[in-house]
Amino acid sequence: xxxxxxxxxxxxxxxxxxxxxxxxxxxxxxxxxxxxxxxxxxxxxxxxxxxxxxxxxxxxxxxxxxxxxxxxxxxxxxxxxxxxxxxxxxxxxxxxxxxxxxxxxxxxxxxxxxxxxxxxxxxxxxxxxxxxxxxxxxxxxxxxxxxxxxxxxxxxxxxxxxxxxxxxxxxxxxxxxxxxxxxxxxxxxxxxxxxxxxxxxxxxxxxxxxxxxxxxxxxxxxxxxxxxxxxxxxxxxxxxxxxxxxxxxxxxxxxxxxxxxxxxxxxxxxxxxxxxxxxxxxxxxxxxxxxxxxxxxxxxxxxxxxxxxxxxxxxxxxxxxxxxxxxxxxxxxxxxxxxxxxxxxxxxxxxxxxxxxxxxxxxxxxxxxxxxxxxxxxxxxxxxxxxxxxxxxxxxxxxxxxxxxxxxxxxxxxxxxxxxxxxxxxxxxxxxxxxxxxxxxxxx
Amino acid sequence: xxxxxxxxxxxxxxxxxxxxxxxxxxxxxxxxxxxxxxxxxxxxxxxxxxxxxxxxxxxxxxxxxxxxxxxxxxxxxxxxxxxxxxxxxxxxxxxxxxxxxxxxxxxxxxxxxxxxxxxxxxxxxxxxxxxxxxxxxxxxxxxxxxxxxxxxxxxxxxxxxxxxxxxxxxxxxxxxxxxxxxxxxxxxxxxxxxxxxxxxxxxxxxxxxxxxxxxxxxxxxxxxxxxxxxxxxxxxxxxxxxxxxxxxxxxxx
Numbered sequence: 001x002x003x004x005x006x007x008x009x010x011x012x013x014x015x016x017x018x019x020x021x022x023x024x025x026x027x028x029x030x031x032x033x034x035x036x037x038x039x040x041x042x043x044x045x046x047x048x049x050x051x052x053x054x055x056x057x058x059x060x061x062x063x064x065x066x067x068x069x070x071x072x073x074x075x076x077x078x079x080x081x082x083x084x085x086x087x088x089x090x091x092x093x094x095x096x097x098x099x100x101x102x103x104x105x106x107x108x109x110x111x112x113x114x115x116x117x118x119x120x121x122x123x124x125x126x127x128x129x130x131x132x133x134x135x136x137x138x139x140x141x142x143x144x145x146x147x148x149x150x151x152x153x154x155x156x157x158x159x160x161x162x163x164x165x166x167x168x169x170x171x172x173x174x175x176x177x178x179x180x181x182x183x184x185x186x187x188x189x190x191x192x193x194x195x196x197x198x199x200x201x202x203x204x205x206x207x208x209x210x211x212x213x214x215x216x217x218x219x220x221x222x223x224x225x226x227x228x229x230x231x232x233x234x235x236x237x238x239x240x241x242x243x244x245x246x247x248x249x250x251x252x253x254x255x256x257x258x259x260x261x262x263x264x265x266x267x268x269x270x271x272x273x274x275x276x277x278x279x280x281x282x283x284x285x286x287x288x289x290x291x292x293x294x295x296x297x298x299x300x301x302x303x304x305x306x307x308x309x310x311x312x313x314x315x316x317x318x319x320x321x322x323x324x325x326x327x328x329x330x331x332x333x334x335x336x337x338x339x340x341x342x343x344x345x346x347x348x349x350x351x352x353x354x355x356x357x358x359x360x361x362x363x364x365x366x367x368x369x370x371x372x373x374x375x376x377x378x379x380x381x382x383x384x385x386x387x388x389x390x391x392x393x394x395x396x397x398x399x400x401x402x403x404x405x406x407x408x409x410x411x412x413x414x415x416x417x418x419x420x421x422x423x424x425x426x427x428x429x430x431x432x433x434x435x436x437x438x439x440x441x442x443x444x
Numbered sequence: 445x446x447x448x449x450x451x452x453x454x455x456x457x458x459x460x461x462x463x464x465x466x467x468x469x470x471x472x473x474x475x476x477x478x479x480x481x482x483x484x485x486x487x488x489x490x491x492x493x494x495x496x497x498x499x500x501x502x503x504x505x506x507x508x509x510x511x512x513x514x515x516x517x518x519x520x521x522x523x524x525x526x527x528x529x530x531x532x533x534x535x536x537x538x539x540x541x542x543x544x545x546x547x548x549x550x551x552x553x554x555x556x557x558x559x560x561x562x563x564x565x566x567x568x569x570x571x572x573x574x575x576x577x578x579x580x581x582x583x584x585x586x587x588x589x590x591x592x593x594x595x596x597x598x599x600x601x602x603x604x605x606x607x608x609x610x611x612x613x614x615x616x617x618x619x620x621x622x623x624x625x626x627x628x629x630x631x632x633x634x635x636x637x638x639x640x641x642x643x644x645x646x647x648x649x650x651x652x653x654x655x656x657x658x659x660x661x662x663x664x665x666x667x668x669x670x671x672x673x674x675x676x677x678x679x680x681x682x683x684x685x686x687x688x689x690x691x692x693x694x695x696x697x
Contacts, residue, residue, distance in 0.1 A: 395520035
């Protein structure tokens, strides 16, 4: 047996123990995902999509799916991650919906938010129609693993024409296990926003500080015709945790979907975001801000697939890297033959605070239509020395000048967050981490 | 106020200033003129503490203190202000926020209480009228998307807010049309005071029609080769710089 296959063995054993039951289609899907995972194995550096990110530390760690022995989260543990006294929240602990910690009162008529497992039976038609339709696991090992193992998750369904005024907060918590060693949680979310509906939602991923665990998340978002979805993801895992997340967005005719990704924690983080603009005039915004220090790695892969005409897309990803941190940004823009009048704009910037931090960045444009506008730009570097001198010449110390410029760099993305308590919480966390990084830098 | 003795400065490994002597007293306006490459801007930038300009000899006293020993920000807080030839665009930093930070850095240094938002707004209102700084210039990022004229007005506006003891204007007139030039000049003239000195670095005599200097110095090849009153500027305007440069040859020999 090769070393790689040896490493895969415990994982295959875990997959063999996958959840059973539920409707036939779901069990079939799990079975297919399980055999696909066994066939694919973990991606290696030979896989173009994983060239700069080695998942060997995950493969070697023998995480076990969170079982019944995993501790449950308490209200007090969640307090630090809740952005306001949100009336609407779903709490998912180790992949399972926690009704006791969730709040779903005062929903507009027809809106369903809650357990995905419950929806499988109670909303059989909707779930079967959408679940797994975007999250294709043909080439994605982690999506296959999640699909085989996920037993529950978050379910959000907004009927046609309904506007959900309150932001919906979905909190994915991974806890420690007292007995079985480091655990893996297969976090899953299915969001269906009907035609002309409107939804603002936040996904937050957290776990016990300093502990090692593995979150493998898959989120699917369907935005119907003219639907408006404003999505935020905050990855705030333990600094020893592994976080692999795949998000798929399907935007119908004239839908407007924006997704902001904030990556603040994690030891090894991979975010795959794919948006399919599948109706004329669909619009999509993908923005991201990530911070990494120490020897952490953050990998953002985004794909915006313009399948129909007149679809604008906007994308800005920014990173701040200190220590020996590494980052990867891969931004793929696809413009299909029918997607005339596409207007796609991508910007990718990274600020390297130390000489040892590094980023691999790659814009990838695949354009098959001829009447389109696509722009992309990347800028990697240190702080602008001229700007620092200018601020110092006005009386600010070097440190004040530097901090002002870094905050401005991040502020560009933070200012776009439309949920104020969320923005303030991210700012607080981000600036606290930055202050720590900069203090270390200054001490060196 | 400012006493420069035998100042020598290198930039990019090249000796630019080869021994400058200059005394500037409170209440005076000095113009530094000279052809391209004579070292005018180098002098201005060296005085402001730009890290790319290396002082290789000489000394500079500012109000009895060793200016060259101070960091750029310390010089600013002590009351030295340089209006940049090329003001830097700073994306994401709101102009009003920046101005308040600069003003409060200086106030803190002098043991004065920081201005609160209301006091700051009042001050901005007072100072902005003269330079026709409108609200949109304050709410935009520092210099970002500003026209050349707006950038220079913003520099003089900062000077008006920070009320320096010594202001150095580095080619503030370059690239300005006559209306913007008059506006900038009136902003500078409003700052003339018995306890303040101003050094105007310029290539052209034009600005000096509006900011009348007490003294004019001509720089050539890193040295002051001629000093005089305001009439010297007119002479330069008529004759150009070549007669100075030829005449200067023996000085350096």
